[in-house]
Amino acid sequence: MTKNKPNQGARKTEALTLRLDPKVRFLIDLLARQKRQSITGVIESAIETYATNFHIEADLWSEEDGEDKTQTVSMYKLSKELYTTDDSFRFMMLVWHCPRLLSYEELRLKETIYSSKFFWDQYPDSTNAVDDIDTDLLREHWVSLLKHVEEHKSSPTVVPYESK
Template identity: 35%
Template sequence: MATKTTKRKGETSTTVSVGIRIDPKIKFALDLMGRMQKRSLTAVIEWAISNAIAQQQFRAPDETFDEVIAKVWSTDESTRFVKQAIYMPETLTYDELRVWETIKSSLEFWRHFPTGEEVFECWVNFEAVRTHWDALLKHVQEHKNSPVIVDFDTIPF
């Protein structure tokens, strides 16, 4: 995912570039919609995707995907990951599940340690996850071939 850099030093844009392939008929329709709405092709695509997200139901008929994304979204990668694992565990890849299982088994990432499958956002020590995020990812990578989750311990003995 490419993030644009603005002319000001160190400042990043709020948009990312995405390369997609679409059917020529859909592209034609999007071009015409853009003319009708006086929008650029990019703005029409963004508008269409936003509408699709807002209309997509999630688990319950009264809960939309957009509402869940609002709970999960954070500019901080580690926070976003933990919230995704809590609210949308079915979207995690195998490698992400290994990270989440390591977090779940490591005491220092919790204010209230989960004893069952249910996990609440308020139980997570987000500061500890943020502080140790890079080391945690490295730890999971180093133990990727282990048949069991290896607890993460930042206290050297």
């Protein structure tokens, strides 16, 4: 569960429980002491450094071409490009820009959205799926959609969502 510390104001953080080898835990503690940082600060810094050096192909906006183009970017840059506090829009950003990172459950959710006429401005005009999915409608029905997908997860076929 996420909790705000009094000095964080509106900033939210996520709790994460890890199992670490005691030697690695000791190493993190030593790094924190040396850098005069919290253990959390050391781990965040290490992950950001790792993500900066880890590259992946993604379809991102190209100023040169004036359209989305497959580019090799750091995972850190990709996360900056895709992150939004809106769960539904963040999901669609991942679908549009780096679909190969989707898990099975996320693929099922994507397929449910795409098979549901309800979310399309012009169904089934798939020539420009980015523009044809009504993200405002998706946002409005996000919780119901997630519940729908969960209820039909054992179905051998995708069950399109309909507003109730």
